[in-house]
């Protein structure tokens with residue numbers, strides 16, 4: 336990537352970023368990383384001797400989001416990550432590299448005195464880690480530079496830091512200076528998509544169509560808003576429920592949310608020749624309703640029968656034939672259902688544990704729905720009944736957590752596992768502008 340000189344808000348932020356804490360926040364792809372890295376490189380060139388650190392949620396995301404970008408700009412001789420050592424050589428200086436989730440890295444930082452730090456995705460760092468990081472920046476003139484996307488309005492980063500800035504280049508580009516006892520030596524730069532002049536209109540349109548609801552407000556508009564109301568608020572029966580399933584080019588998976596006293600819910604996911612994902616069929620057993628629990632062996636048998644049969648009637652098919660029997664590429668199971676997986680294994684059904692990253696899963700499902708790339712057959716009544724009622728937990732939101740209310744969500748969990756775990760199979764057919 337060749338980098339053009341900064342202009343507008345990017346340039347202004349680099350000029351203003353001379354506080355102890357300097358934070359670029361706002362919309363995705365709004366040039367926060369590029370601007371903050373420009374400032375970081377200037378700092379690294381001029382910094383007094385002492386330790387430098389680059390940190391992020393994990394070492395892997397830090398490398399992907401930031402270090403790879405620097406290597407591309409500077410070339411491997413001026414930016415070289417020494418694998419396994421937790422060290423980066425940047426413009427001839429040693430920089431420690433640490434992921435916040437790595438206990439050993441935390442230990443190492445605990446004992447360090449730092450003159451400078453760069454932090455990626457600050458809102459995703461544990462608050463305790465962030466506080467520790469700030470105490471490490473004890474040298475006179477020590478500075479921190481960081482970026483973040485918006486999160487909940489109750490998030491510690493907003494309440495305890497960003498809202499106490501003494502310099503704020505706000506969303507509209509106004510420069511606000513505040514003084515007072517509650518103010519920190521902190522400069523805040525709020526970015527919106529329009530602040531990145533290098534995005535094409537087509538790309539901005541693609542991004543905008545992918546984000547709806549909560550994530551539209553946070554990631555497109557750059558606002559700190561709470562997770563409230565319906566999770567899949569882009570869901571529209573008219574648009575998303577289908578009576579006719581187009582030809583399926585690949586049967587991606589059967590995915591199962593497991594329960595014994597709770598329902599077991601299985602969904603069958605296919606990739607259509609029209610480059611859309613289809614939930615074609617579901618199988619569900621609700622032991623409370625049926626007044627009968629099934630053993631793992633019975634469940635296995637019934638799931639096998641369901642897949643052999645796949646009741647997709649002729650009326651749902653463009654060619655008017657019944658569908659009978661599919662062999663999905665993967666059998667995906669609730670990661671916590673270890674005993675059931677063992678049973679499936681015994682029966683030669685080769686299960687894999689589902690990806691249960693809840694928020695990433697919800698975000699990906701939302702994006703697909705918003706883009707009209709995920710549809711559900713009318714033959715999945717139990718799943719269809721759950722989708723509109725799936726809601727954010729208000730109580731958790733007040734504490735700054737994004738969490739769905741634990742309620743009728745078995746089909747929804749199965750759907751999340753299905754979509755997330757098969758991502759590598761469908762993502763080249765269905766490019767999303769931003770990977771979860």
Ligand SMILES: Nc1ncnc2c1ncn2[C@@H]1O[C@H](COP(=O)(O)OP(=O)(O)OP(=O)(O)O)[C@@H](O)[C@H]1O
Nearest residue numbers: 337338339340341362363364365366367368369533
């Ligand atoms: N000065 C520039 N010259 C060329 N391209 C640029 C410049 N600034 C930004 N871009 C382009 O815009 C993209 C997004 O910028 P950047 O990665 O800094 O955004 P971000 O706000 O950090 O986004 P995210 O929240 O998704 O991490 C870059 O990958 C790059 O392609």
Ligand SMILES: [Mg+2]
Nearest residue numbers: 367368400482
């Ligand atoms: Mg970034």
